[in-house]
């Protein structure tokens with residue numbers, strides 16, 4: 009087993025620090041992390057997040073580029089969205105976060121566009137020698153590439169709900185975890201691959217945990233106005249196979265799920281999450 013320091017922190021509470029590389033001010037929150045946070049908390053784990061949304065990593069935002077290209081209507085985010093911190097501060101803050109949080113597992117969720125930023129964040133977290141997993145679309149479709157990074161120990165290929173919980177359980181008790189479906193890991197310079205599991209039954213997912221995120225993550229411009237909004241997942245997967253899209257390439261989930269099978273609780277409605285319309 010080559011995972012750094014795995015099994016050395018079995019006592020006390022087990023903490024997972026999510027790291028979310030993001031485009032500047034791309035405010036809609038990552039649903040995967042909100043779901044994982046809810047599942048992990050339900051199972052007695054502690055969860056924290058480091059999110060790069062409010063650092064000035066680009067000259068202008070992707071939404072501002074769309075305004076410039078006449079794709080969307082001009083909009084004005086409030087003054088609280090103008091207080092962005094520098095990229096240098098981002099690396100310093102991440103190191104501080106890891107020191108203060110002292111996590112047992114660091115968990116990255118990575119989209120392809122954000123892989124370069126993820127690499128620079130991994131350069132910071134790898135100095136702490138804490139077991140580190142990466143999941144999401146990019147590790148799913150470029151697993152060897154991501155796993156070849158010496159700051160990444162484990163990759164999740166495909167869906168993470170069951171694999172991440174199982175991994176945390178086994179790391180907490182010090183058990184071997186190398187047979188967990190969907191996870192790939194490194195050993196003696198080789199990559200070992202576990203098979204992909206059956207698709208997750210979405211009805212098993214608890215309501216996403218929104219409390220993890222900065223409140224500004226719930227605001228998004230649309231048609232020139234800024235709305236408070238969230239994401240409700242009613243299906244996963246696609247039966248088609250368009251060559252430019254990765255949805256069809258996820259062969260393990262070809263059918264969608266009828267939203268009627270979802271519990272009402274999957275669509276969170278408390279006043280705190282009300283729509284601003």
Ligand code: B12
Pocket residue numbers: 029030031034035036037038039040041043070115116117118119120121122141142143144145146148164166167168169171172208239241245253254255
């Ligand atoms: C909602 C959505 C958005 C929202 C929210 C994005 C977000 N951060 O979640 C908004 C509008 C902000 C958005 C923006 C963008 N998006 Co978008 N978006 C989607 C969409 C429609 C659904 C994503 C979703 O919530 N799925 C549900 C969650 C639960 O699934 P998931 O994220 O895949 O996570 C599962 C697994 O991947 C895995 N997993 C994920 N992370 C981790 C981490 C760990 C540790 C583990 C173990 C497992 C794991 O487990 C999860 C649950 O099983 C997808 C298309 C699709 N149908 O998937 C595109 C999609 C993800 N977006 C895409 C892109 C390119 C973008 C942008 C980069 C576009 C741009 N240039 O501006 C931006 C930036 C994204 C960002 N970093 O925030 C591409 C990604 C392609 C790629 N190869 O990476 C997709 C796939 C669309 C497409 N087919 O091209 N997007």
Ligand code: SF4
Pocket residue numbers: 246247248249250253254255256
């Ligand atoms: S673009 Fe992607 S999600 Fe849309 S139909 Fe084609 S394969 Fe399915």
